[in-house]
Amino acid sequence: MSSRTGNLSPQLHAYLLARSAPADPVLTELADETARRFPASAGMQIGAEQGTFMTLLTRIAGASAAIEVGTFTGYSSICLARGLAAGGRLLCCDVSEEWTSLARQYWQKAGVDDRIELRVAPAIETLRALPAGPSLDLAFIDADKPxxxxxxxxxxxxxxxxGVILADNTLYGGQVTDTADRGASVQGIRDFNDHAVADDRVELVLLPVGDGLTLARKK
Ligand SMILES: C[S@@+](CC[C@H](N)C(=O)[O-])C[C@H]1O[C@@H](n2cnc3c(N)ncnc32)[C@H](O)[C@@H]1O
Known part of the structure; x- marks a missing residue:
């Protein structure tokens, strides 16, 4: 699955990137190393424009306490961590020691390791163990779709x-629009989209950024 936004042509995508904040050398190096070491999984990483958007959004929101569900090799976590207010913290959840060991290296290279904590465990367990009250400013959901x-x-x-909640892959390569059986991940996203839009605790919009990015604001 491509992490490039929507159906943009390669030319238009290159134009969009060239008219956005300049590419970050650490993130470019991380994307290259991820593609080299984990070629079959590298498509899971968010794209550059989505990363820049998420850094700006985190900063605009003034977020200090953030959580990421699904870290992989660390691209999106660096984008979130860079947008945090001074003294802010990001809790990262993932089940893979292998993928997150590369994330740890790049948190150091990016100079954000002091503001990130990683919990390697099923994310649902990590979330359930958090204090029950409203202590988070921002969350990014990007793990297993079901x-x-x-x-x-x-x-x-x-x-x-x-506060803000982001959920990734909510267009799932365009496979969300029909009712055909396309497997558990597509069905998980269809069910999630229906669930989130009906939740009156939030207001939300599904943006055609990357593979579909749902942006919700808690009322
Ligand atoms: C789409 S990737 C995350 C990509 C990452 N946000 C980025 O931009 O580089 C999904 C990640 O979710 C993790 N994952 C899958 N099931 C999980 C679970 N039950 N709990 C926590 N993490 C899980 C996988 O190990 C994988 O690293």
Missing amino acids: GYIGYWDEIVPRIRPG
């Missing part, structure tokens, strides 16, 4: 009013 509703239901009560 798990999204469970993550959402743990995260929404823990986000403070005015």
Whole structure:
């Protein structure tokens, strides 16, 4: 699955990148190393424009306490960590020691390792162990798709009013629009999209950024 936004031509995508904040050399190096070491999985990484968007959004939101569900080799976590307010913290959740060991290296290279904590465990367990009250400013959901509703239901009560939730791959390569059986991941995203839009604790928009990015604000 491509992490490039929508159906943009390669030319238009290159133009868009050239008219956005300049590419970050550490993130470019991480994307290259991920593609070299984990070629079959590298498509899971968010694209450059989505990363820049998420850094800006984190900064605009003034987020200090953030959580990421699904870290892989660290690209999106660096983007979030860079947008945090001074003294801010990001809790990263993943099940893979192998993939997150590369993330740890790049957190150091990016100079954000002091503000990130990693928990290697099923994310639903990590979320359930967090304090029940609204202590989070921002969450990014990007792990196993059948798990999204469970993550959402743990995260929404823990986000403070005015806080932000992002969920990735919510267009899933365009496979969300029909009812054909396209497997558990597509069905997980279809179910999640229906669940989130019906949740009156938030207001939200599904943006055609990357592979579809749902942006929700807790009321
Ligand atoms: C799409 S990738 C995340 C990509 C990452 N956000 C980025 O931009 O580089 C999904 C990640 O979710 C992790 N994952 C899958 N199932 C999980 C679970 N039950 N709990 C925590 N992490 C899980 C995988 O190990 C993988 O690293």
